[in-house]
Amino acid sequence: MTARRKPSAKIAYRQQSGVTLIELILSILIISIALVGILSVINLTTSNSANPVVQHQAVAIAESYLEEILLQAYSGGSTSARADFDDVDDYNGLNDNGVHDQQGHAVAGLSQYTVSVAVSANTLSGSVTAKQISVTVNGPGVSNLTLVGYRANY
Structure with a gap:
């Protein structure tokens, strides 16, 4: 018979590496909104630069x-x-x-x-x-x- 190990009170968790799918989608959404705002300003500036x-x-x-x-x-x-x-x-x-x-x-x-x-x-x-x-x-x-x-x- 093998000896069973008694579970200890401390459980060691592995360090998480990476992002979840939800975090990735939110990051892409925030970057897209910021990019649309910046490109709108550039477009407005360019269209009025000839005035x-x-x-x-x-x-x-x-x-x-x-x-x-x-x-x-x-x-x-x-x-x-x-x-x-x-x-x-x-x-x-x-x-x-x-x-x-x-x-x-x-x-x-x-x-x-x-x-x-x-x-x-x-x-x-x-x-x-x-x-x-x-x-x-x-x-x-x-x-x-x-x-x-x-x-x-x-």
Whole structure:
């Protein structure tokens, strides 16, 4: 007969190594939710990253037109052809569908913009006669961007 061993009060448990199926599924679920949130932010950021470039393009167009007008004489005769504009008043009411250069030629790649110009008489500081020039640009992602400049009679 073999001797039986008496069970001891202490039972030694083996150290667990690994994860249960439930723990694994919960971990995958939490990581998936976090990943969806991060990818949504990246997608939103990427889709709006071109907006500053488009706005800068519209400002550059408006500045170009405004500079062209401000370099002209304060007053003179009226003309109808863009290449013959020689004073500030000639630009009043100018509406370009697509950006055009000073000679009236279309600028490649900027046909989706519209530019309008308004010139009005103004008095600055109560005694200085000037003309207010408003250049408004509309285009993709830009609506009614307006730059205003003044040309004094000096």
